[in-house]
Amino acid sequence: MATSRNVAHPLRTLIILFAVIAGLFSIMAFSNVWTPKLGLDLSGGMQVTLTADSATGKVSSESLQLARQIIQRRVDAIGVGESEVTTSGDRQIVVSVPNVTSEELAKMVGQTAQLNFRKVYQAESAADSQAVPTLPQPVESPRPSVEPTATPTEDATASASPGATASATPGSSASPSSTATGSPEEQRLDKLLAWKPSERDTKDFQSFKCGDNFPDVSTEPLITCDKANQYKYLLGPVLIKGEQVSRANAGVPQNSVAWEVELEFKPEGAEQFRIVTGHLNEQTSPQNQFGIVLDGEVISAPQVTNGAITGGRASITGSFTQQSATELANVLSFGALPLSFTMSNVESISPKLGGEQLEAGIIAGIIGLLLVVLYCLLYYRGLAMVVTLSLVVAGLLTWAMVVLLGQSVGFALNLPGIAGAIVAIGVTADSFIVYFERIRDEVREGRGLRTAIETGWVRSRRTIMAADSISLLSAVVLFVLSFGSIQGFAFTLGLTTLIDLAVVFFFTKPMMTLLGRTKFFGQGHRFSGFEAEHMGASKAPLHNSRRRIAATAGGQA
Numbered sequence: 252m253a254t255s256r257n258v259a260h261p262l263r264t265l266i267i268l269f270a271v272i273a274g275l276f277s278i279m280a281f282s283n284v285w286t287p288k289l290g291l292d293l294s295g296g297m298q299v300t301l302t303a304d305s306a307t308g309k310v311s312s313e314s315l316q317l318a319r320q321i322i323q324r325r326v327d328a329i330g331v332g333e334s335e336v337t338t339s340g341d342r343q344i345v346v347s348v349p350n351v352t353s354e355e356l357a358k359m360v361g362q363t364a365q366l367n368f369r370k371v372y373q374a375e376s377a378a379d380s381q382a383v384p385t386l387p388q389p390v391e392s393p394r395p396s397v398e399p400t401a402t403p404t405e406d407a408t409a410s411a412s413p414g415a416t417a418s419a420t421p422g423s424s425a426s427p428s429s430t431a432t433g434s435p436e437e438q439r440l441d442k443l444l445a446w447k448p449s450e451r452d453t454k455d456f457q458s459f460k461c462g463d464n465f466p467d468v469s470t471e472p473l474i475t476c477d478k479a480n481q482y483k484y485l486l487g488p489v490l491i492k493g494e495q496v497s498r499a500n501a502g503v504p505q506n507s508v509a510w511e512v513e514l515e516f517k518p519e520g521a522e523q524f525r526i527v528t529g530h531l532n533e534q535t536s537p538q539n540q541f542g543i544v545l546d547g548e549v550i551s552a553p554q555v556t557n558g559a560i561t562g563g564r565a566s567i568t569g570s571f572t573q574q575s576a577t578e579l580a581n582v583l584s585f586g587a588l589p590l591s592f593t594m595s596n597v598e599s600i601s602p603k604l605g606g607e608q609l610e611a612g613i614i615a616g617i618i619g620l621l622l623v624v625l626y627c628l629l630y631y632r633g634l635a636m637v638v639t640l641s642l643v644v645a646g647l648l649t650w651a652m653v654v655l656l657g658q659s660v661g662f663a664l665n666l667p668g669i670a671g672a673i674v675a676i677g678v679t680a681d682s683f684i685v686y687f688e689r690i691r692d693e694v695r696e697g698r699g700l701r702t703a704i705e706t707g708w709v710r711s712r713r714t715i716m717a718a719d720s721i722s723l724l725s726a727v728v729l730f731v732l733s734f735g736s737i738q739g740f741a742f743t744l745g746l747t748t749l750i751d752l753a754v755v756f757f758f759t760k761p762m763m764t765l766l767g768r769t770k771f772f773g774q775g776h777r778f779s780g781f782e783a784e785h786m787g788a789s790k791a792p793l794h795n796s797r798r799r800i801a802a803t804a805g806g807q808a
Contacts, residue, residue: 261761268757272644275651287650288657289349290665290739291335296349297356300596303342310342310590318588319344322360325581344592349663353597366493368527369473369486371540371552372448377461377476377483436519437526444530446487448472456485467547477549484549486542490527493545495520499584501576510571512580514564521563529559543567545579616673623680631687633772633779637762638683645679645754649747656746667740671726675747678722682755685718686711686763704767708760715755723748 279285288294303310303318315338323336326348335347346360448456452472459465461480467473469489476483498515516524531539532555540554551567567579620642628635649672656662689711693703726745730738766772772779 261764264757264761265765268644268753272647272651275648275655279651279654282658284654284658287653288661288663290663290668291347291349293665294349295599295601296347297351297353298345298347298596298598299353299356299360299594300339301344301346301360301592302595303344303590303592312341314590315342315344318590318592321588322346325360343595353599357594357597365546366496367469367489367544368491368524369489369542369544370444370446370527370531371484371537371542372472372487373453373456373485374537374540374552375456375483377481436522440490440523440526440530443488443490444527446472448485448487452485456483459483473544473547475544475547475549482549484542484552486544486549490541491516491520491523495523499580501571501573501580504566510573510576512567512571512576514566516563516565518563521561524563524565525559525561528555531555532558550579613669616669616676619673619676623676626680627683633776634687637759637766638680640762641683641754641759642676642679644758645747645750648750648753649675652746652750653743662742663739664743665739667737668743671740671743672747674744675751678719678748679751679754681718682715682751683759685714686755686759690763700772701764701767704763708763712756716752719748719752 301322303315319336319338322344323334326334326336326346334349335345337345339345346356348356452474455465456474459474461476461483465474467475469492471488473486474483475486495517496514497517497520498513500513501510502513503510527541531541533539536554537552539556540552542549543551543553571579623642624635624639627638631638653662653664657664686708689707690700690703693707693710694700698706723745726741726748730741730745733741770776
């Protein structure tokens with residue numbers, strides 16, 4: 252009775268498994284994607300050479316290595332696909348990434364992620380250079396917040412980044428702007444907030460056109476536009492530097508459908524943010540706005556209406572897509588590059604390995620499969636059918652998962668990944684052998700076949716789970732500690748190990764239960780793999796129904 256609940260519905264288990272497989276392939280059909288993404292060594296990719304530039308003409312090795320690490324984290328954020336970021340000489344970084352266009356790669360590695368907060372002094376439409384009239388103040392919200400301004404960047408037609416706004420996140424609180432306490436930080440900010448544009452600054456702003464070059468110096472005013480070049484701004488000196496942002500996450504808040512980027516400031520930045528928002532709250536439009544400037548372009552210019560914001564939290568919202576919000580959060584989280592770079596070369600790279608190497612890897616996998624099946628056919632005879640079908644199911648699940656993970660998380664299959672899949676064939680074969688041998692042990696102890704299948708499973712599954720857990724743990728540790736192509740091996744090994752567990756539990760075991768009820772297997776037919784002489788048993792394993800008949804007749808079971 253202890254095992255009856257586990258074997259009551261083997262057919263239902265198989266139906267559910269095949270429904271899952273059909274669902275995975277239906278997703279592939281809906282997406283019209285049938286092949287996995289391939290890594291650099293199998294399909295090639297794009298390569299960008301970045302050349303460091305500094306005002307002094309000298310580039311330290313420490314700064315170059317730090318920039319390489321930041322860029323490596325950026326490209327790794329697109330998924331677990333293979334990528335290479337290496338230094339070349341004393342001022343170059345070479346970035347190689349598969350399955351991206353040159354524009355996407357250039358955008359990914361070229362952003363310096365220099366985020367700054369500046370006070371807005373003037374804002375005009377870039378098309379007609381007419382000042383935007385001040386609109387009525389927004390209605391106060393039930394909680395303190397930085398309200399979105401009715402100024403150019405909030406126009407409904409603005410693109411994702413220009414249309415962004417900022418607000419306080421839940422948990423932030425507002426308080427009236429406090430008077431100066433005389434602390435160095437407040438004195439510094441008071442001096443910056445008291446800055447006024449000169450007549451020359453105003454003339455430069457009026458003559459400025461989007462696309463014109465203007466020096467981005469933190470202690471000087473900045474004249475710039477939004478990313479869509481629809482509006483231009485005259486901004487004061489930097490009030491809060493982006494390095495004060497400790498964390499940036501992209502997501503969709505509760506009770507909302509729009510993507511946003513949440514910022515959390517360090518303690519020093521949180522105090523600066525409180526002082527600045529308290530000051531802006533007392534100003535009139537547009538000087539109650541602060542410009543959020545990323546790499547010299549305004550991505551949002553919200554106004555403060557409900558007092559100083561404490562708590563060190565704010566969010567950038569607007570017409571973000573998932574991709575644009577994630578890209579912004581990534582570059583902010585991973586920090587600004589310590590050096591300025593120019594793209595000296597962008598080119599397509601060919602696969603590092605020729606067709607012969609790939610063909611050799613596929614042949615090795617096929618040979619491995621054939622050897623496993625041949626061994627099972629010679630040693631387990633009819634049970635080789637279970638092994639073959641289990642490997643087919645595992646192959647279908649592996650193929651579907653590799654394809655879908657390539658589309659969802661950017662997983663790229665490389666040659667080490669193929670090696671991991673080949674190694675997994677041996678892991679799967681171990682699970683079969685452990686289970687089959689345990690069944691044979693149960694039969695040699697005198698149990699009927701159907702009972703042996705169930706008791707053998709109970710006693711073997713712990714061994715199977717322990718072996719697979721060790722393999723999975725090894726894959727996880729290797730993935731965490733390695734990078735590049737080795738991660739592809741670790742990821743594939745871990746994935747196929749999980750698939751092996753699923754196949755053994757939800758296919759091999761239910762299939763054995765069903766076969767044990769048949770005459771060919773259940774009565775130990777010749778070549779079934781359960782014949783007495785083949786298993787070393789004194790008598791053939793009796794089907795449970797024959798056991799009952801023998802017991803009734805007084806025969807020996």
